[in-house]
Amino acid sequence: MASGKVCVLAAVCALVILTTLISSTDSASCCLRYTRRPLPCKRLLGYSIQTINTSCDINAIIFHLQGRFVCADPSMQWTQRAMKCLDEMERRKNQIIEEQIHGNSTSA
Amino acid sequence: MDFSDEDMTLNQSDSDFNYTYDYYDINDLIGPCQYSNNHSVEQVVGPYIHTIICILGFVGNSLVIVTYAFYKRTKSMTDIYLLNVAIADLLFVAALPLIVYNELTSWSMGSLACKLLRGSYSVNLYSGMLLLACISADRYIAIVQARRSFRLRSLPYSRVICTIVWACAILLSVPAFIYYNRYEPTHTKEAMMEGNQTSLPPQYVCEFKFTDNSTAWRTKVAIPSTQLVIGFFLPLLIMIFCYTAVIVTLLRARNFQRHKAVRVVLAVVVVFLICHLPYNITLFYDTLNLFEQHSCELSDTVQTTKTVTQTIAYLHCCLNPVLYAFVGVKFRNHFRRIIQDLWCLGKRYIAPRRFSRATTEIYVSTRRSVDGSSENGSSFTM
CATH class of the missing domain: 1.10.12 (Lyase 2-enoyl-coa Hydratase; Chain  A, domain 2)
Known part of the structure; x- marks a missing residue:
């Protein structure tokens, strides 16, 4: 009876190991420090906001560049300027896309 | 994907801006920390050692429970405590493979599993530690305060104490139940939207999530502090006080088995310290330096140490049956x-x-x- 239980458990654990080896995922990564050097808006693709409300322990703005992320101090002037600039770019892009979709649907 | 067309246009329009990385030193740019050391430790060492801990803990603690449930009629106060420690440890080793599995598969069992597993981990941690303190107090009363032991070591009394311990453990774990949530970290989601990485499934984590900054700040300090104080220092102080008195009394007594008894007591304390001290030191250091800027290397080292020392702490639940019951x-x-x-x-x-x-x-x-x-x-x- 006991050995049966042990066998079942061993099988379950073996399964866990197997699934472990097959799938490998990353958990959340956080900004721990800020980049000192300001980034020009034209190099940025977007941004996301890291707050201490999640598992991360400092507030930060994460700028998206081609192929990488950069951490910035939310209290810095250049960070706020870059965010505004990106918001503006996003708004204009959405406007263009909307116009295109609208134009297509009316022509069709 | 629905966004593919949109992504294409976005990327094209972005590449119209002239990128010049030349005058920007790429090393100046600090990105989010990937915790690469900690991940490799978690992925390779974690599951294997956790499996061993699970098997040993399951076998040892279920043997203790079976023995008490079916074969032991006259239960003493010590027996009640030992049974409860075994139950706490068994619940812990039952939750452990599920936690490991979920951490490696981006919490595929859902948000309720996230809350329940993190919560039960906390409940078992507190109840296990407090029960070990109760056992030391029980032995202190039995050996040092032998005259009062008949009054103080009655069965209903021990049931009441165990109920209080479990109630305290559940109360102390309420924040864990509330604030652990399964969610998707924001920037990984947006990285996918931009199409830099080829379509990955959503990556969920089961971590703290709060609604406002002040709650986040308070809870992030309060949870590890409570764990340090009630889950480690309080039981440690009780154990040191009780077992020191026990050893002194035993050494005075003229019993031919006293040396064995002293050795058992020392083993209990030493194993407790070896298992829990490293993890709690790391936790203390980590909590002290919360909300400050760190280098990725240092933080990665701290997290790796935490992972390793936590595994050592887990080992305690397979040693309890040997140290307390089978002795x-x-x-x-x-x-x-x-x-x-x-x-x-x-x-x-x-x-x-x-x-x-x-x-x-x-x-x-x-x-x-x-x-x-x-x-x-x-x-x-x-």
Whole structure:
């Protein structure tokens, strides 16, 4: 009876190991420090906001560049300027896309 | 994907801006920390050692529970505590493979599993630690305050204490139940939207999530602090006080088994310290430096240390059955009876159970009289 239980458990654990080896995922990564050097808006693709409300322990703005992320101090002037600039770019892009979709649907 | 067309246009329009990385040193740019060391440790060492801990912990603690549930009629106060420690440890080793599995598969079992597993981990941590403190207090009363022990060590009393311990453990774990949530970290989601990485499934984590900054700030300090104080220092202080008094009393007594008893007590304390001290030091250091800027390397080292020392702390739940239950002569006799009964059951399918019971009863009683070990000393004698 006991050995049966042990066998079942061993099988379950073996399964866990197997699934472990097959799938490998990353958990959340956080900004721990800020980049000192300001980034020009034209190099940025977007941004996301890291707050201490999640598992991360400092507030930060994460700028998206081609192929990488950069951490910035939310209290810095250049960070706020870059965010505004990106918001503006996003708004204009959405406007263009909307116009295109609208134009297509009316022509069709 | 629905966004593919949109992504294409976005990327094209972005590439119209002239990118010049030349005058920007790429090393100046600090990105989110990937915790690469910690991940490799978690992925390679974690599951293997956790599997061993699970198997050993499951076997040891279920043997303790089975022995108490089916073969032990006269339960003492110590027995009640040992049974409860075994239950807490068993619940812990049952939750452990599920936690490991979920951490490696981006919490595929859902948000309720996230809350329940993190919560039960916390409940079992607190109840286990507080019960070990209760056991040390029980032994202190039995040996040092022997005159009062008849009044203080009654069965209803111990049931009340165990209920209080479990209630405290559940109350202390309420923040864990509330604030652990399964969610998707924001920037990984947006990285996918931009199409830099080819379509990955959503990556969920089960971590703290709060609604406002002040709650986040308070809870992130309060949870590890409570764990340090009530889950480590309080039991440690109680154990050190009680067992020091026990050892002093034992060394004064003229019992030929006292050296064995002292050795058992020392083993209990030393194993507790080896298992829990490194993790709690790391946790303390981590909590002190919360909300400050760190280098990725340092933080990665701290997290790796935390992972390793936490695994050492987990090991304690497989050592408890050996240190507390199997060390006792009485317990081992009961356990022997189980093995004998199982042996008989295996030998003859429908064995005359009453007969085997009767013989083992005699066997135990003769042994007990030969031993001459009292109720108090039995949990120590090796």
